[in-house]
Structures are given as C-alpha cells and as structure tokens.
Amino acid sequence: MHLVSTVPAAFAAAVAADPARPLLTWYDDATGERTELSGATLANWVAKTANLLVDECGRGAGDVAAVRTPPHWQTVAIYLGVWTAGLAVTHSTSSSPDVAFVMPDAAAIAPETFAVGLHPFALPVRDLPAGVADWVSSARVHGDYFTGPSVPPAAAALVDLPGGGSITQGDLVGRGLERASALGLVPGSRVLINVADHPQPVDWLVAPLVAGCTIVAVANGDPSKLDDRATVERATRAV
Numbered sequence: 001m002h003l004v005s006t007v008p009a010a011f012a013a014a015v016a017a018d019p020a021r022p023l024l025t026w027y028d029d030a031t032g033e034r035t036e037l038s039g040a041t042l043a044n045w046v047a048k049t050a051n052l053l054v055d056e057c058g059r060g061a062g063d064v065a066a067v068r069t070p071p072h073w074q075t076v077a078i079y080l081g082v083w084t085a086g087l088a089v090t091h092s093t094s095s096s097p098d099v100a101f102v103m104p105d106a107a108a109i110a111p112e113t114f115a116v117g118l119h120p121f122a123l124p125v126r127d128l129p130a131g132v133a134d135w136v137s138s139a140r141v142h143g144d145y146f147t148g149p150s151v152p153p154a155a156a157a158l159v160d161l162p163g164g165g166s167i168t169q170g171d172l173v174g175r176g177l178e179r180a181s182a183l184g185l186v187p188g189s190r191v192l193i194n195v196a197d198h199p200q201p202v203d204w205l206v207a208p209l210v211a212g213c214t215i216v217a218v219a220n221g222d223p224s225k226l227d228d229r230a231t232v233e234r235a236t237r238a239v
Contacts, residue, residue, distance in 0.1 A: 004173060004210060005153040005169070005170055005173060006083070006150075006151050006152070006153055006155070006169040006170070006173060007080070007083050007157065007169060007172055007173060007176075007206060007209065007210065008080065008083050008084045008150070008151050008169075009150070009151075010173065010176075010209045010210045010212075011043075011046065011080050011084075011209060013212075014039060014209060014212070014214075015039035015040065015042070015043045016039075017039075017212075018039065019038060019039045019040040019043070020038050020039070020040065021038060021039060021214065022036050022037070022038060022214060023037060023038060023039040023042055023214050023215070024036075024037045024042055024073055024076060024214070024215050024217065025037070025214075025215070025216045025217070025233060026072065026073040026217050026219075027216070027217070027218040027219065027221070027229070028072075028218075028219040028220055029218065029219070029220045029221055029222045029225065030219070030220035031120070031220075033120045035073050035120055037073060042073075042076070042077060042080075044144045045074075045077035045081070045139070046077055046080040046081045046084055046146070047081075047084070047142075047143060047144055047145050047146040048081070048139040048140060048142045048143065048144065049077055049078055049080075049081025049082070049084075049085075049135075049139050049142075050081045050082075050084040050085040050146040050148065051139075051142035051143050051146055052081075052138055052139045052142050053065070053081065053082065053085040053087060053099060054085050054146075054148055055142060056138070056142070057098075057099055057112045059085065059087055059098055059099055059112075060085060060086045060087070060148075061086040061087075061151075061155060062086075063086075063087045063088075063098040063099065064087060064088050064089075064090050064095065064097045064098050064099075064159055064160075065078075065082045065087045065088070065089055065090070065097055065098065065099045065100065065101065066089075066090050066091075066092075066095065066097035066099070066100040066101065066102075066109060066110060067079060067082065067089050067090075067091065067100075067101050068091075068093075068100065068101065068102045068103065068106065069101055069102070069103060069116045069118065070118075070219070071195040071199065071201075071204055071205075071217065071219060072116075072118050072219070073217075074116055074117075074118055074122070074135075075116070075118075076205055078101050078116065078135070079201060079205065081139075083151060083157060083169070084146055084148075084151065085146070085148065086148070086149070086151050086155060087099070088155070088156035088157055088158060088159045088166065089157065089158055089159070090158070090159050090160040091158075091160070092160035092161075094160075095159075095160040096110075097109065097110045098110060098111065098112070099111070099112040099113070099114070100112070100113045100114070101113075101114050101116050101135060102114070102115060102116065102132070103115065103116065103118075104116075104117055104125045104128065105129075106129075106132070107129050107131075107132070108129065108130065108131030108132050112133070113131060113132045113133070114132070114133050114134065114135035114138060115128050115132050115133070115134055115135060116135045116136075117134070117135075117136065119136075122136050123136070124136045124137045151169055152169070153168060153169050153170030153173075154168050154169070154170065155168060155169050156168060156169075157169045157171070157172040158172065172202070172206060173206075173210050175202055175206070176202055176206035176207045176209070176210040176211070177207075177210055177211065179202055179203055179206070179207040180207040180208065180210065180211035180213075183198075183203070183207060183237075183239045184237060184239070185207060185208055185211040185213050185237060185239075186211065186213075186237075187211060187212035187213070188212060188213070189208075189211070189212075189213040189214075189236045189237045190213065190214045190215075190216065190233065190234055190235045190236050190237070191208045191213045191214070191215055191216065191235060191236070191237045191238075191239065192216040192218065192226065192229065192230045192233060192235035192237070192238040192239070193208070193215065193216070193217050193218065193238075193239050194218050194221040194226065194238075194239070195217055195218065195219050195221075196219070196220065196221060197239070198239065204217055213237075216229070216230075216233045216235055226238065
C-alpha cells in the first residue's frame with residue numbers, strides 16, 4: 001500500500017505515477033455511458049474545482065461542502081476538489097453547508113450552490129433554479145493547477161456523520177486502507193467496482209485510490225456484462 005496521509009496526497013501520487021494512464025473509467029449501463037479519464041485529465045477537473053472554491057467562493061479550511069450527487073466521474077472530481085481545497089464533505093440533509101453540489105432539479109441549500117448535470121460530455125446545465133449555478137461552466141474558467149497549501153492529515157474530511165462526529169483526512173485514509181485490504185486490493189491493480197454493491201465513497205473511490213489502484217466504476221451494472229467488461233478493461237480485480 002502507498003504510504004500517504006491524506007486523500008489529496010494519494011490522488012497526487014496516483015497522477016504522478018503516470019499522468020497519461022487511465023486512472024478512472026466510468027460506465028453506466030443504464031445510459032450506455034463510458035467515460036475514461038487519465039490522471040492528468042481528472043487532475044485538471046480537480047484543480048478547477050478547488051480553484052473555484054478558493055478563488056471564486058472564498059472557501060477553505062474549516063468550511064463544509066454538501067455533496068448530494070450519486071457515484072459518477074463528476075462526483076469524483078468534486079470530492080477530490082473539495083478535499084484538495086481543504087474543505088470537509090457532509091452528506092447530512094440537516095446540516096447548513098457553506099457550499100453545495102446538487103442535482104439539477106434541486107433548490108439552493110448553501111450560499112454557493114452548484115448543479116452537477118452528470119452529462120457524459122460535461123455539457124452545462126441550463127434553466128437552473130434561483131441561487132444555483134452550473135458547476136461545469138463555473139469550474140471551467142478556473143486554472144488547471146491548484147497552488148494552495150497541502151491539506152494536513154488532521155483536517156476534517158467528513159463531518160455531520162450519523163450519530164455525530166467527524167473523520168479527519170488521516171482517519172479517512174486509514175479507513176480506506178482497511179477497506180482495500182478487506183476487498184483484496186493491492187497496489188498496481190486495475191479494479192472493477194460495481195457501485196450498486198459498494199455505494200459508499202470510501203469503497204468505490206477512497207479505498208482503491210489510497211491502495212494505489214486504478215478504477216473502473218460501473219453504475220447500474222448488468223451482471224451478465226461484468227466478466228466481459230473486466231476482460232476488455234484488463235481489470236485484475238473485480239469487487
């Protein structure tokens with residue numbers, strides 16, 4: 001396993017290992033979508049999101065972002081962008097976040113609320129509710145590199161957990177490594193993950209990332225296609 005202390009550090013290590021290799025391949029069998037992102041391409045989306053949060057929204061350490069979008073490659077960019085900028089993520093529907101990422105039909109729930117269209121080609125969302133901006137359009141105008149400070153292991157990663165409490169970046173890496181071990185993930189693996197079976201981000205995103213794996217994530221997976229897909233994608237582990 002890679003010796004990393006934060007999720008952004010794990011992501012940076014994955015990109016640095018080979019920026020051109022496919023780091024994340026996303027399938028949705030319900031729509032026929034297949035989107036492949038190299039480490040460099042995903043890093044650009046992450047940096048643009050982090051710069052959006054810091055430079056445009058004025059957010060950073062101590063602030064909280066609500067992420068209310070399902071597993072998707074765009075959700076990956078948002079999680080990693082939020083954590084890279086030093087914010088914590090909440091999934092609670094009763095919290096009062098500083099910024100939010102929501103589905104296009106959702107109302108504004110934070111001072112800065114961004115709609116995430118989940119379009120395969122990252123097309124912008126039109127005709128948004130009052131107080132909601134389009135994430136794609138807003139992020140695209142920002143820089144491809146984030147030059148802010150590194151996030152420390154003690155920074156909050158997840159807050160407003162069921163029953164209260166929070167998880168630091170260091171804790172999240174630890175939990176990801178535990179899940180990676182339980183799922184049989186080893187460094188260098190190309191892992192095919194059915195997100196219907198593993199819907200929590202610690203499973204389908206954090207665990208393979210901190211374990212040094214590349215990811216093939218499948219939504220609405222057709223069980224009859226998974227073996228063939230693993231072969232086509234040269235996956236060395238399917239979970």
